[in-house]
Amino acid sequence: MEDLLFEIQLALPQVILGVINGAFYALLSLGLAVIFGMLNVINFAHGAQFTLGAFVAWMLLSWLGIGYWPALILAPLIVGAIGVAMERAMISRLYRIDHLYGLLLTFGCALVIEGVLRNNFGSSGQRYAPPREFGALDLELGDFFLPGYRVWVLIAATTVCLATWLVIEKTKVGSYLRAATERPQLVQAFGINVPLMMTLTYGAGVALAAFAGVLAAPIYSVSPAMGANFIITVFAVVVIGGMGSIAGSIVTGFMLGLIQGITEVFWPEASQTVVFVIMAIVLLTRPAGLFGRA
Amino acid sequence: MAEAMTMDRPAATGASMLEVRNLEAWYGESHVLHGMNIDIRQGEVVTLLGRNGAGKTSTLRAIMGLTGRRSGSIRFEGQETIGLRPDLIARAGIAYCPEERGIFASLDVTENLMLPPVIAPGGLSIEEIYTLFPNLKERARSQGTKLSGGEQQMLAIARILRTGARLLLLDEPSEGLAPVIVQQIGAMIRNIKQRGFTVLLVEQNFRFAQTVADRHYVVEHGRVVDEVANHELTASLDRLHEYLGV
Numbered sequence: 001m002e003d004l005l006f007e008i009q010l011a012l013p014q015v016i017l018g019v020i021n022g023a024f025y026a027l028l029s030l031g032l033a034v035i036f037g038m039l040n041v042i043n044f045a046h047g048a049q050f051t052l053g054a055f056v057a058w059m060l061l062s063w064l065g066i067g068y069w070p071a072l073i074l075a076p077l078i079v080g081a082i083g084v085a086m087e088r089a090m091i092s093r094l095y096r097i098d099h100l101y102g103l104l105l106t107f108g109c110a111l112v113i114e115g116v117l118r119n120n121f122g123s124s125g126q127r128y129a130p131p132r133e134f135g136a137l138d139l140e141l142g143d144f145f146l147p148g149y150r151v152w153v154l155i156a157a158t159t160v161c162l163a164t165w166l167v168i169e170k171t172k173v174g175s176y177l178r179a180a181t182e183r184p185q186l187v188q189a190f191g192i193n194v195p196l197m198m199t200l201t202y203g204a205g206v207a208l209a210a211f212a213g214v215l216a217a218p219i220y221s222v223s224p225a226m227g228a229n230f231i232i233t234v235f236a237v238v239v240i241g242g243m244g245s246i247a248g249s250i251v252t253g254f255m256l257g258l259i260q261g262i263t264e265v266f267w268p269e270a271s272q273t274v275v276f277v278i279m280a281i282v283l284l285t286r287p288a289g290l291f292g293r294a
Numbered sequence: 295m296a297e298a299m300t301m302d303r304p305a306a307t308g309a310s311m312l313e314v315r316n317l318e319a320w321y322g323e324s325h326v327l328h329g330m331n332i333d334i335r336q337g338e339v340v341t342l343l344g345r346n347g348a349g350k351t352s353t354l355r356a357i358m359g360l361t362g363r364r365s366g367s368i369r370f371e372g373q374e375t376i377g378l379r380p381d382l383i384a385r386a387g388i389a390y391c392p393e394e395r396g397i398f399a400s401l402d403v404t405e406n407l408m409l410p411p412v413i414a415p416g417g418l419s420i421e422e423i424y425t426l427f428p429n430l431k432e433r434a435r436s437q438g439t440k441l442s443g444g445e446q447q448m449l450a451i452a453r454i455l456r457t458g459a460r461l462l463l464l465d466e467p468s469e470g471l472a473p474v475i476v477q478q479i480g481a482m483i484r485n486i487k488q489r490g491f492t493v494l495l496v497e498q499n500f501r502f503a504q505t506v507a508d509r510h511y512v513v514e515h516g517r518v519v520d521e522v523a524n525h526e527l528t529a530s531l532d533r534l535h536e537y538l539g540v
Contacts, residue, residue, distance in 0.1 A: 178400040179409055186396045189358050190410035191384035191457070
């Protein structure tokens with residue numbers, strides 16, 4: 001019995017870190033799901049837009065002295081606006097042709113964004129200190145210490161995921177979005193400006209990525225590759241949850257973070273691989289994903 | 295049939311509400327409409343009859359701006375709409391009920407019903423809708439696609455009666471439904487005509503069309519080849535049989 005308690009105490013930090021990673025997976029895969037549902041574009045630039053969110057927060061702080069809280073709002077707005085410009089200028093031209101081109105285009109955009117950041121800021125990474133007030137949220141459970149900022153990340157990510165889900169499932173705008181995901185032409189024939197909705201949806205999905213980027217900035221060093229590290233796992237999350245499923249992407253994000261954390265305790269070497277093993281199993285047994293509509 | 299007879303009163307008069315001239319339309323490379331000419335006056339119910347692939351559905355889609363390239367002229371209440379996007383055509387006052395009904399699976403019945411935005415005053419209130427279609431109230435929280443075929447058709451029509459659109463384009467509302475449901479749909483079309491709506495109806499079933507319409511256009515190879523007033527329909531049966539191959 002004592003052994004088990006000891007084990008649990010050892011495991012707890014890893015599991016909680018896993019869930020915090022899961023919060024980022026959830027935020028990122030949610031944005032991807034919203035974009036894919038509405039635009040039918042697999043947004044490969046999502047990781048780069050996450051990185052961009054972190055860098056914009058860093059630039060706001062180091063160049064303009066604008067702190068964390070305003071950046072949490074401003075950076076998603078700025079990066080979302082960049083997303084809107086990308087959609088209008090480039091992505092919207094590809095809707096009529098094969099999905100593959102959208103994927104290639106956004107992949108190219110990701111490389112360009114990362115390249116520009118690397119060129120200007122180097123690849124080593126910048127430090128972004130979290131505001132001091134998060135000390136108040138510090139959690140101590142026995143030997144285990146969880147910095148207050150990570151508690152905040154969990155709260156903020158969960159809140160934003162829930163709010164996004166509520167908007168999509170319970171509001172009028174959300175019903176337009178769901179309907180346009182099914183039959184964009186008919187929704188437009190009802191008098192709704194679907195092209196504008198697509199632009200704004202892309203902007204909102206990108207803003208979600210940037211929000212995750214700002215949340216991540218104080219935890220991970222702000223470096224051009226920070227998004228690329230996440231995004232591969234996030235794509236696996238999206239595939240497991242089911243492309244385009246909103247609730248699926250949130251639940252799967254948190255769940256896979258948790259599974260990664262647990263694997264870290266029992267078999268650390270496998271913790272990076274476990275997600276892809278699950279992805280392979282899901283693809284073989286339920287190709288539409290756990291929450292996807294076949 | 296008594297009800298059908300009352301429909302034989304003279305059609306509404308006056309200038310055309312919808313005036314389609316030399317309408318041509320394409321889906322990619324395929325040329326589907328070859329110079330359609332249609333006139334519909336305020337308050338009329340007009341059908342497009344014709345065989346499968348004659349271009350009836352394409353005509354509705356072209357009026358709505360949903361085909362690819364279009365040329366010619368479509369004037370609605372005096373406004374040229376040939377160059378407009380579908381959402382702007384809808385906002386001008388035309389509503390569309392597609393052949394496959396277009397009920398959204400991810401929306402419940404109420405959400406489906408409330409989806410099309412109100413574009414002008416004069417549409418039916420939600421109470422009037424529920425009086426006309428009591429099932430929609432009973433099944434308000436059901437998933438849209440869980441309704442029966444007839445209920446889905448009612449929902450598809452009900453949701454465009456709310457919006458204040460003055461011209462309704464209905465694509466084969468009787469298709470695939472049991473005879474008793476087809477009768478209900480017919481009664482409903484006569485009801486909305488009484489309320490002043492103008493309807494352009496695509497039909498293959500001219501016996502059904504006969505019970506609701508003032509006039510019929512016969513469509514072949516993407517153009518209008520004949521026009522029959524409803525009171526002449528019985529006398530023109532041989533002609534129609536030839537056109538429709540029934």
